[in-house]
Amino acid sequence: QVKIVESGGGLVQPGGSLRLSCSASGFIFSNYFMRWYRQSTDEERELVASISKKNIPTYGDAVKGRFTISRDNGESTVYLQMNALKLEDTAVYYCMTYINLTEYRGQGTQVTVSS
Numbered sequence: 001q002v003k004i005v006e007s008g009g010g011l012v013q014p015g016g017s018l019r020l021s022c023s024a025s026g027f028i029f030s031n032y033f034m035r036w037y038r039q040s041t042d043e044e045r046e047l048v049a050s051i052s053k054k055n056i057p058t059y060g061d062a063v064k065g066r067f068t069i070s071r072d073n074g075e076s077t078v079y080l081q082m083n084a085l086k087l088e089d090t091a092v093y094y095c096m097t098y099i100n101l102t103e104y105r106g107q108g109t110q111v112t113v114s115s
Contacts, residue, residue: 002026002104006095009109012085020080020109022095029076032099036069036080038091038111048093049080062088085113 008020022034036048047060049069057069068081078095090113096105 002099004095004097004104004106006093006106006109009093009111011112011114013115014085014087014113016085016113017081017083018085018111020082020093020095020111022078022080022106024076024078024095024097027097027099029071030073032097034069034071034078035096036078036093037096038089038093039108040091043091045094046091051078082111085111087113089113 003025005023006020008018010018012018031053033050033052035050037045038048039045048063049060049067050058051069051071055071059067066084069078071078090111092108092110094105094108096103
């Protein structure tokens, strides 16, 4: 049974940092890309970052230079280090992957950037 659990969200001031974690189980983690995306109220979901099974990262334009995605295959965990946070980074952040054309994601973790 595939299970994905995000954690690490919270309230942070503009310019601050947060580190999100995504713990996965039920599949061979090292064989799959992992992705973070975010969704705000009344907005479409937005790609934040992806990391391939070969550890190659890609980033959405809005977060390039501020966010870093990484993975630990031994721990079946993917991380998102978020620095220089902005008000517009406020959203629910989801971790997901595709297995056999099926999307699996976690319940999300809320990130709120506010002064």
